[in-house]
Amino acid sequence: MSSNNTPIYSPQSAAAQGLQGCRRCFRLVPLPLKQCDFCGAEVSLRKQHAVQNTLAYLFTAIVLFVPANVLPIMVTSEFGSSKPSTILEGVVLLWHHGSYPTALVIFIASVLVPMAKVMALLLLCWSVVRRSPHRVQERKRLLALTELVGRWSMVDVFVVALLVALVQLAGVLTVAPGPAALAFCGVVLFTMLAAHAFDGRLLWDHAVNLKGEKVDHG
């Protein structure tokens, strides 16, 4: 075994050393290759069209966010009179009934989190497009937070799914999902896709040169 093959810590990035990572098998592949020499997957230094894709998914999520909040997410039929309610109506209703924690949880999970996620990703995309070198650490943390929180925003869909399954007292009280449930699923899905499409390394590409040294744009 040659000592050349033993990994040596280097402050330089892999790209600076002429290597790119395979996203399927995590092998380091020399830069000129377009395919992984181990698994055959397409390789590139950065995700292709990362910002564009992120923006496209975000835009889809924003489009779906409108029906998700305007249309009823569930239809409650009580003694023959069906009563549709949107997410916000449900939150207001719960708030008026004094269920503040539940109202807050649903409001945060269903409205605030998707919106915050969209805003955060938009901000990150914008910073990448602007090639901003500042606040790299904060932006990295924001990305981490976005990915962490995203999986919890499905709470509302789960609530509806649970209610539909549980509350089926025929004739007295039944709950059926409304069209907003589907749209809301879409919002969550597309924000997740957007976060996935984003390439976090773009955040520091302009702050650190490929040799790992901080560049001073100032």
Next chain:
Amino acid sequence: MAEADVRQSRRFSAVWIVPIAALLIGAWTLVQNYLSQGPQIYITFATAEGLVAGETQVKTLDVQIGVVENVELADDFSSVTAMVRLRPKAASLLTDDAQFWVVRPRVGSQGISGLSTILSGAYIQLAPGAGVAGKRRYRGLDEMPLTPPSTPGLQVQLLADNASSLSAGSPVLYNGYRVGRIEESSLDPDTGQSRYTAFIDEPYDGFVTTATRFWNASGIAMSVAADGFSVRTQSLETLLTGGVTFGTPEGARSGQVVQDGALFFLFNDEASLSSNPYLHANSFLLQFDSSIRGLEVGAPVEYRGMRIGTVMDVGLQDVQWDVLWKESSSNQIPVLVDIEPGWLGEDSAAAADAFTNSLGDAVDQGLRASLAMGNLLTGGLYVSLDFYADAAPAKLVDLDGTWELPTIASGLDQIEHKVAKFLSKLQSLPLDETLDITNSALRETQATVVEAKAAMGALTALLASPDVADLSPELVATLGQAQTVLASFGPQAALQEQMVDSLRRLNQVITNANEVLDTYDEKPNAFIFPSKKRPDVVPRAAPGGE
């Protein structure tokens, strides 16, 4: 080693298809939703009680056909307007006579309805009509209409002088059968009369003609009269909730078919049918010179004994005293009468006017009103119309809506005159003498009667004496025999007839015997030698006399 290129590609990513697709789907959904939307209508209600935007449904036959989208106060804040989105298929139900009302729990004389809405909340009921579709603005009803639109039948208006226990839903009866109902009741603020809308279902609407009378069948009718005490009710239901019954009075002419919305008078009870005025009448003013004592309001007006009207008002009003006493001839007592053509036939405004028109010619030909004695015991008067050939010429005068009908001082005055004449004649009769004679005759009669009485008494005493009593059986037997004997000697008795016959024959025999004896006197051998027939004896002349 070449510097790695970390810049992003400037080409467009294929992922943009996703938001574009989302947008397209959204737009298509919106367009489709808009295109598949049913008509939007506005219904005005008095109150928004039970109406919830986005929740309250619109139903027909218990099928949901729409939902209330919005409830707003009307511009004048006096009502609310519900904006309703109907399903596309319901557009044809929006006829111009369709009716909307809010179904709420309701407890009434008709029973309990809308019970399901206690739990489910109120909903708006649509009753489609038969008219032309296309209306978009409706006035909602306060309550469920008792008769759905387009129900075949007849709607009539009833006018009553005083409010009764009738309310919406009260039954309309015909011969005790329920044939319709009161739909609406209201009080006319101007006249104080109650006005009802009644609906009579097909096929019973044919019973209603212009001759039909409606009367209140509510409650109990009680009357006490010389012949006893009578209680009448229609049915338990009318006892509780009131009701209207109708019929054609006996002897009334068959009327014509009435149109929807025809107006009828609602009589208090069946008894007041005969005395109460008809709906249509024309007023006439009569000025009487003579006393009207005994003429009461409500007295009949008759033409040759046929009732044609009613006395509505009697007497003077706002009299000026100096005018009253000035000239006796002008001091006429006004009497207001209503001539009601309904007594003779059709009860309508047209008939009343036609009657008035015809009266003008009749007055020219001598028709006059006069007072007549209706009841000799009470002195009650009525107004009589008749023709007087010798009446002074007069005209029917129009007094601004009321007509003045000329009067004639006949009738009573004439009767008074005749009675006076009769009395004076009666006075001049020799009544005293007649009475004296009558008295003496009576006295004689009385004496005879007294004698007869005495004889009778004697006879009674004789018969009552014990001797007579003892004798009587033999006496009777003897008398019987005597009677038989006497009867045999009577003129018709058979014995006497035989005796007469026998005597006649005896007489004949004796005559014959005389003849025979004469023959034997002349010829004793006549028994042995029958005598020849002798020639007739010829009278001979004296011998020497020829």
